[in-house]
Amino acid sequence: MSQEPICPCEELIHPRPISNPPGRDTLLYRVGDFATFREALLQARPGEQELAGWRPSTRGDLALQLLEWWAYLADILTFYNERIAQDAYLRTAASPGTVERLVRVLGYRPRPGLGATGVLAALINSRLPLTLPQGLAIQSKPGPGKKPEIFELDEDTRLEPSGSLAAEVVAPTNLAGRTDVLLRGSLTTVREGEQLLLVSKDWAKASDKGRGYAVVTVQAVSREKDSRGRSVTRITFDDDIPGTIRPSNSEPAPATNYRLLRASQTAQRFPYGSVNPGNSTVHLESIFRSARSGEQLLLKSTSGAFTLSLVTNYAEQVWYANDANPTIPPTEPAAVIPIPHTVLTFSPAAAAATVQVDFGWQEVGELIDIPPASVLASGVTLALDAPLPLPQGATSRLVLLEDSKGQGTQGRATPFGSTTANQVHVSELDSQTELIPPLRLLHNLLPVSRGATVAREVLGSGDSSRANQSFVLQKSPLTYLREGAGYRSTLRIWVDSIEWKEVPSFYGQAPDAHIFVTREDEEQKTQVLFGDGVQGARLPTGLGNVVASYRHGSGASAPEAGTLSVLLQSHPGLQSVRNPVPVTGGADPDPAAKLRQLAPRSVLTFGRAISAGDYEALALESPSVNRARAYWTFDTEQQRPLIKLYVGDTPEAKTSAELAIRSASDPQRRVEVLPAQEKPVQLKLEVLKDPRFLAEEVEKGIRRALMDPETGLFGVKTARIGTTVYNSQIYEACLRVPGTLAVHLLLFMHWDVIETWPNHSPGEGGFYVLEDLKLTLKEAATHA
Incomplete structure (x- = not known):
């Protein structure tokens, strides 16, 4: 009835041989499909007599149609048999919800979606402190294609007036190598081409007087506004400020430790005869009584080099012109011309003979530090426009720093000296966040977490005649929040106005225990289950006596910085909220791939860690850990085995993994948790x-x-x-x-x-x- 195939590749093999090597993600279970079943049905059986003369045709042959129906049926049955076989094994399961149902048999509960948490800043327009209530709702401004997300205040929070302080970065300006300085105010007395002296305020006390000063020439003068809108003057020089401006090789001092001076008097060297015997004395061209002891002298040598010195002695001398010996008074005074002049002794000595002396210094203006263009550090010192309010008895407080672009980071601010000081040091900053001045410090912080509250939802009526009653929450997904290495539910249940407690499972529960268990289905809807009177109490009979309060909303998606700012409830005195730091910590439910990996391992660990794989499994159960790898090694210092557990790749992964393994690991076995590279x-x-x-x-x-x-x-x-x-x-x-x-x-x-x-x-x-x-x-x- 059938013909040999024209081409060997067209040969249909039935039944197909089934081979399933280890490690495959799919399972082969079908012995054939429609084509092979049809071919097999058309083949004559050995010793066939009744149908030996039958030749099927394509026109009106009901027998052929009947065989094809059977081939269709066999094709469908083998297809679903293979799907059923694949869904019976964790590695190959592919149908929606199958993996969740399989791991439930192992007693493993997949991690549900988690709600993000974060800190917002509140600005108030009240002169008195006020308190915001727990549950205050704030909604995000969704971007294109996104939905708004609701966050709520986690606890009652006291707020101080304002909540925002203008902050200026206090950073020493390393003048060496710069070509400009900044002065307070708008100055009009500085001219281009003018020569000025830049000198450290404590230069006179320095042991090395060859350092701590520089002679600079003005190239340009510009008047600007700083980050707070105040007038400043920028003076640009025609060359870099030399490295000798530093008094020593220590860290650079603030610009306020320097003075920018101009000389009010300039004197030339005495022009007659040879009256400059050394490099530590100079005869001036005339009498200059303002150059007293202790006066700073800027000495210019014949080579053009400058030396800054201090006057150690002042004297006046008369030089007699037209006399054979001009330094001795003549016997006939009328025959000579007396020329009185000033003689100064100074230290340190000049490198060469002096030809010019500048003195009588006057301040050009008050030098201020040049603010950095950006801030990228783990700690920063700030000058505030008002004292930072502190909680009673506290020496510091958590704050947010917000920059000109609305981005920010969280840190801890500690005032200098006393609680009334206007300078604070902010530590514990995120060193990866770059802030662009001007900055402002926000100190009224609001701890928030994702989830909109559903209050007093009636789940249904209890019936003491029924075991294991269950109800489904109307809103989904139920909000779970991170807690330590795990997470906690926001669901609370009251039965006849008595609160019942959520537990992981009914195993080992007393028959009268007021407890309930939750689980999520494939659509992340939460089912609430109650006991059967043997493990956990049954629900008492009543009408609408099972009531729930919970929050709904979760997932890895989280509002970006600056978008979580819409107040859903007005509150007297509350002006606005800001979030320069994005909320974090949200997570989607565990995907099937992770369940396949973690569920079997949970059966092996049973909450304890022995092998390296156990440590990996426990770490991966933590919501913050995406990767984990444990290595056995040897601690040469303590002469005992050591387990190195590397985790990644979130910032909180290390802390989360340490919490996850703390209760399950052997206290006698040393475990070192490290961030993966x-x-x-x-x-x-x-x-x-x-x-x-x-x-x-x-x-x-x-x-x-x-x-x-x-x-x-x-x-x-x-x-x-x-x-x-x-x-x-x-x-x-x-x-x-x-x-x-x-x-x-x-x-x-x-x-x-x-x-x-x-x-x-x-x-x-x-x-x-x-x-x-x-x-x-x-x-x-x-x-x-």
Whole structure:
């Protein structure tokens, strides 16, 4: 009834041999499909007699149609059998909700979505302190394609008047190497080309008087406004200020420790005869009685070099012109001309003979520090326009710093000297946040978390005749908030006005225990379950006597800085709220890939850590940890084993992992938790593309195969700490993309250095992050 295939490749094998090597993400279970079943049904059975003469035709053959119906049925049955088989195993499960149901059998509860938390700043227009109530709602301004998110105040918070202080960065200006200085006020007396003296205020007390001063020439004068709108004058010089401006090799002093001076008097050297015997004495051209002892002298030598010295002795001398010995009074005074003049002795000595002396110094203006163009530091000193209010008994307080662009960071401000001082030092800042002055310090901080409150929702009526009653919350998702290494629910349940307690499971609960259990379904709707009278109490009979209060809203999406500012409730005296620091900590529910990894490990650990894999599993259960890798090593100092646990790649991952393993690890076994080291990678690929596929789609597919956070070769959920990456893996990832025919060029670069070997190891505690992918697509030639 059937014919031999024209081409061997057309041969249909039935039943298909089933082979499932280990490590595959799919399971083969079908013995055939419609084509193979139809072919098998058309084959004559051995010894067939009744249908030996039957030749099926394509026209009106009901027998052929009947066989094809059976082939369709077999195709459908084997398809669903294979799906059922795949969904029976955790590694291969693919149907929605299947992974969640499988891990529930293990007693593992997937982590739900978490709400973000953060700190806002409040500005008030009241002269008296006021208190904002817990639950005050603030909504975000959503960007394009986003939905508004609601946050609420976590606790009653007392606010001080205003809440905002103008802040100016106090930073010593290193004058050495600069070409300009800044003076307070608007000055009109400085002229271009004028020569000035820049000198340290304590220069006279310095042991090395060859340092701490500089002679500068004015090139330009400009009048400006500082960050607070005050007038300042910038003086630019024609050359860099030399390094000798520093009194010593220590850190630079503030600009306020220097004086910018101009000389009110200038004297030339005495022009007659040879009356300058050394480099520590000078005869002036006339009488200058203002140059007394202690006066600063700026001495100009014959070579043009300047020396700053102090007058140690003042004297007056008469020089007699037209006399044989001009320094001795003549016997006939009428025959000579007496010329009185000043003689100054000074220290330190000049390097060469002096030809000019400047003295009688006057202040040009008050020097001030040049504010930095940006601030990027873990600590900063600020001058405020008013004292920072402190809580009673406190010496510091948490504050937010906001810059001119509305961005900011959180820190701890400590006033100098006393609580009434206007200068504070702000520490614990995020060193990665760059602030652009002018700055303002915000001290009325509001701790907030995501979630809108649903108050007194009636879940339903209790029925003591029913075991394990359950109800579903009307709003979803239920808000969970981070707490230590784990999280806590915001759900509270009252039955007949008595509050019942949420527990992880019914196991071991007393028959009369007022407890309940929650779980989330595939749509993140929360189901509330009560006991059966054996493990946990049944609900008492009543009408609408089960009442819940909770908050809803969660996820990794969080408002950007400056967008969480819409007050949903007015409050007397509250002017506005600001969030220069974005809220953080939100997380989406655990994806199926993470459940496949963590659920089996939870069965092995049972809340305790023994092997290195146990430490990894416990760390990965923490919401902040995306990667973890444990290494056994030996502590040479303490002469005992040591476990190094590397975690990444969020800032709070280290602290979160330490909390997660604290209660589960052996106190006699030393564990060191370290942040994993990110190793940036650049890839250059040249790919041959099938001309039938769009270049844009092929490029998107390759980038997804390499960079997708969930499934990409270098993704957060895929690239493990310390795992070697092979070129063959990169080739395989690219070639899996439809439309990719070949990879002709692959360059793996780390820190711009091309690695030529076929395998690449990030080292202990390191992991690769694909920062840049330079992809070139070339189209394969087509043949007619």
